[in-house]
Amino acid sequence: MSVATNPTVASALVGADDPVRRGWLTGKVSDAAGKPVEGVTVALKGTSFGTSTTADGSFRLSAQAGAYQLVVSSIGYITQEVPVAVTGGESTPVPAFTLAVSNQNLSEVTVTGAKSLNQRAVTVGKLPVATLDLPQSAVTVEREVLEQQQVLRLSDALVNVSGLYVTSTTGGTQEELGSRGFAYGSNNTFKNGVRFNNGVMPEASSLERMEVLKGSAAILYGNVAAGGVLNLVTKKPQFEKGGSVGLRVGSFGLWKPIFDVYGGVGKSEKVAFRLNGTYENANSFRDQVESNRVYVNPSVLFELTPKTTLILEGDYLRDNRTPDFGVGAIDYNVLESRTRFLNVPGAKNATTQTSSTATLTSRLNDKWQIRAVGGFQRYDNEQRTGNRPSTIRNGVIPGSPATATRPAIPERYKESLYGNWARTLSRTETSENYYLAQLDLTGKVRTGFLEHTVLVGADADQYNTQALTFTAQPYDSINVFDRSRVLAQPTNSVSSFDALYRNTRTFTNTRRAGFYVQDLMSISEKVKLLAGVRWSYQETPSDVYTYAAPTAADQSLKVTQQNRRFDNAFSPRLGLVYQPIKTTSLFASYANSFQPNTGQDVTGVALPPSTFDQYEVGIKNDLFHGLLSANVTAYQIVNSNLAQTYLGPITDANGKTTDNLNTNIKELAGEVTSKGVEVDVQSKPMMGWTFITGYSYNHTAYTKSNIYENNSRLRYNPAHTANFSLYYNFGSSFGDNSFLRGLTAGVTSYYVGDKLAGRNTRLYDPATGKPFVDASKNPSGDAFRLISIPDYVLFDASLGYTYDRFSVRVKLANILDELSYNMHDDNSVNPIAPRNFSATASYRF
Structure with a gap:
């Protein structure tokens, strides 16, 4: 019971x-x-x-x-x-x-004392109120759900949040997420409220919960994309001693031991710790692809005074894996396969990420609290890889009859050039230091009949990035369908990555600062008004140094490009909440965000940032005494000053007027519009049953453009997503002596609708100054076409059994063995995983 x-x-x-x-x-x-x-x-x-x-x-x-x-x-x-x-x-x-x-x-x-979806405060929202009082959609996924579903990667957890999806998995080394038509970059991804570089897959075993704040978060974090922000909250220290050890095994050679231990330090009631970590080693359903990683996450809690605490958190991740740009495409036609590997021997992607965070929280009195956060992150990456498979030949040998594009392999492809591909070697090294300081004051105050929940804050952060590139060189030629064929090798080919010589070294030093204030005013028990504004300042200086070629007489390193950008913007926010009853709220909100631009206008002045107007309405419900939360949101996001290439006439220094062919000269005259609906439903345990379900519809398109067709969809964004998870705990129905008492079972399904990759069809080519009468026969001979990515349904099933302190969980994923792809343009076509299994055994102490 x-x-x-x-x-x-x-x-x-x-x-x-x-x-x-x-x-x-x-x-x-x-x-x-x-x-x-x-x-x-x-x-x-x-x-x-x-x-x-x-x-x-x-x-x-x-x-x-x-x-x-x-x-x-x-x-x-x-x-x-x-x-x-x-x-x-x-x-x-x-x-x-x-x-x-x-x-x-x-x-x-x-x-079952857990709060409902609408009762939980989302820490990434900074304002200490339940989401029922916020005029914005927010979803949290708790640790119990992540463990039930045996989440290995963040993409596994997306089945719990409507409208959050994978946009691409470029190179197989990261998972790029998005929502509402906009990608989550490193600016939109946080760990414990601090930005982290998402160029590496984060470790999911350390998570206490996952928070998604949908829509605009610019007032809180400045330069973030319009779709929302994701915050990963790691496990915290506890004074109660305990922990667990476990082992996860699965398809494709997965082997992953996990440990977690926590408790007070000695007999202290003032200091507690937690230490969790894992080692992971695996092959892949992809030929020649393998990975291994080590992760450690220590944290310490100090009770400095009854009103003041300090939490020190850190983590270390070393991730090595084979870069994999997928199965390839010929003339925007995917070469269907799940296993075909096209990278060169010795390709590797090695990443090390170290971070530390200090959070000092002090309650000034019963109504006011101050919170200071300091963070540091070090990110190092070296990638050695072949070129992306986007230039595979589709023609025939000279003298053969001319042929049109071939979407299928000719019967006699061995006598043609079809599938021939010249591979090159490339190498990059990137290092980044990131620093953050943040101060927030929150509290409650009353003025007349108004009760205020106030947030006043300031933050500053800095990225010091150094990127080293090597000059790509020819390596070999292969036929992607028949690797045994011997083809003529390119001239000046090299035999190893060590033969590449340095090309450029780029230094950037991005500095940002912001000041913000928000006030949630309770006008009455039923009406609340949220108002706030942020001012952001950003500097983006960069210097590019170019190395001389090995044969050059002058071997000195010279500055070849210097860029200096200074941007600032205001980000207002206004929202109204009406609660006809305590468990239901209707809301409407407006928010504004910004995105810095590169390039200059026709007069030579640097472009100001583009702005996004976001409108959102919705209803949030806690039903059946909080056992069920059901939320519906509709939104529209408009970027009405999108930066696009200027196609008008320009006058040179000699007074001659010509059409502009410089793609760095732009104008703020384009427009992109995103609109959609999202539904999120979560339950608490009810007679042993729990479920999570959701649905999203999104249409993101160019609504004003001088290059692309109006109303043409932007790439990578599915029109529809749907999710459903159902779990049952047999312990709620069977007696103490029943074998079924410790048994749980569940099913999860996730639908991803059709989406597009490739390149949006162009009406005008700024590189040639000529219109595209027919995109497949444009003047440059370089067609721009979209690739339709098929929709798919993932269906998973799991069983778990717990006896005393031991537990075992088994999961079968993608039971229907669906095949689809995550794509970037047409050069990183990565298949989704086939049917696979995993099993986790653990002991709690």
């Missing part, structure tokens, strides 16, 4: 995981004979605070200061409930519990 919980607990200014004003409850549990009982669940009703008794029957539970109901429950015993009070900075003993045996054949008792 489930212990019912009351979701209404005394409200706190900060989220449940915030250690400010934390105290402890201590006690002991024994049976009727006076013997200690181990493994008894001790939890605070209506919260996520809970623990279990140790071998001597004792427990120590950490929670925020406040009044609660303490629930003590265990299989085969009558559940007990008593009122308790937690005092900040102190340990409070509670009377000893004596468990009475139940006469009923009880199933496992589970305390």
Whole structure:
């Protein structure tokens, strides 16, 4: 059975995981004979605070200061409930519990004190209010869901959030995400509220939860894309001692041991730690592709005073894998295959990422809190790879009859050039230091009849990046369909990456700063108004140094290009929330964001940033006493001053007027519009059942352009996505002695609608100054065409079994063995994984 919980607990200014004003409850549990009982669940009703008794029957539970109901429950015993009070900075003993045996054949008792989707505060939103009060769509995915679904990569977790999808997996070394028609770059991806470089796949085993704040977040973070932001929250220190060890194995040689340990330092009630990590080694369903990684995530919590805490967090990731640009395409026709590998021998992508974060939180009084964050990240990457397979031949040998484009392989391709491809070697080395400082003041104040929840903050960050490129050189020639064929080798070919010589070294030093203020005004119990604005400043200087060729007489390194950009912008936000009842809110909002541009206008002046106007309306519901949350959002995002190539006349220094052929000369005259609908539904456990479902529709298109067709869709964005996950815990229906008591089962499905890759059809070619009458017969002979990526449905099933401290989970993924692709242009055509399995065994201590 489930212990019912009351979701209404005394409200706190900060989220449940915030250690400010934390105290402890201590006690002991024994049976009727006076013997200690181990493994008894001790939890605070209506919260996520809970623990279990140790071998001597004792427990120590950490929670925020406040009044609660303490629930003590265990299989085969009558559940007990008593009122308790937690005092900040102190340990409070509670009377000893004596468990009475139940006469009923009880199933496992589970305390479900988790908050609903709309009751949780999203830390990436900075303002300490429940999402029900925010005029913006937000979704969180908790650790329990991630573990149930055996999430290995972030792409596995997308099945829980409507409208969040993979845009591409360029080179197979990263997963590029997007929503609402816009890509999430490193500017939109955060870990514990600090930006991190998403050029490497983050480690999912360390996550406590995943937060998605949809739509504009420019007022909080400045230069972020319009679609939303993603925040990965890692596991935090705990004073209760415990941990787990596990091993995950799976298809394609996956082998992944995992550990997690936490507790107080010694007998201290002021210092706690956590350390988790993993090693991973795997092959792939792709020929010759392999990977290995090491990850460690330490953190320490200091209770400096009853009102002040300091959390130090760090992580280290070393990720080595084979760069893989997919199966290739000929003239925008995908060469269907799941296993064809086209990269050169010895290709590798090696990344090391180290980060550290210090978060100091102090409660000034019962209504005001200050939070300071300092962060540092080091990112190093070396890639040695062949060229992307986008220039594979589709013609025939000289003297053969002329042929049109061939979407299929000719029967006698061995006598033709069809499928021949000249490969080159290339090499890059990138290093980046990132620094962040952030200060936020939040609190509540009343002016007359208005109650204000206020956020005032400032931040500054800096990227120091150094990128070294080597001159690409010819390597060999192959036929992609028959690798045994011997083809004439290119002239001046090299035999190894070490033979490449340095070409350019680019230094960039991006500096940003921002000041922001937000106020959520409660006009009445039913009406709330959110208003705020941010001012952002950004400098983007860069210097490009070019190395002399090895044969040059002058071997000095010279500056060949210097760029200096200075941008600033205001980002306002306005939203209205109406709550006809406490569990339902209707909202409407407007927000503005910006995106810096490169290039200059026709007068030679640097282009100002483009701006995005975002409109959003929606309804949020907590139904059936908070057991079910159902939210619907509609939005429109318009970039009405999109930077596009200037096609008008220009006058040179001699007064001669010609058509512009310089693509660096632009005008802010284009327009892109994104509009859509999103539905998110999540449940709490109900009689053993839990489910998550959602749907999204998006149409992102050029609505004004001098190069592309109006209303032509932007690439990489699926028109529709849908998700559904259903899990059942057999422990809610079967007795204590039943074998099925520890069994769970679930299914997950994820639909990705059709999307486009390739290159948008052009009406005008700025490189030639001539219109494209027919995109397939343009003057330059270089057609621009789109590739339609087929829709697909992923269907997964899983089983889990827990006995005492041991648990086993088994998952079968892509049961239908669907085939589709993630693409970038036409040169990184990466198939999705076929049917595969994984199994995880773990022991909790």
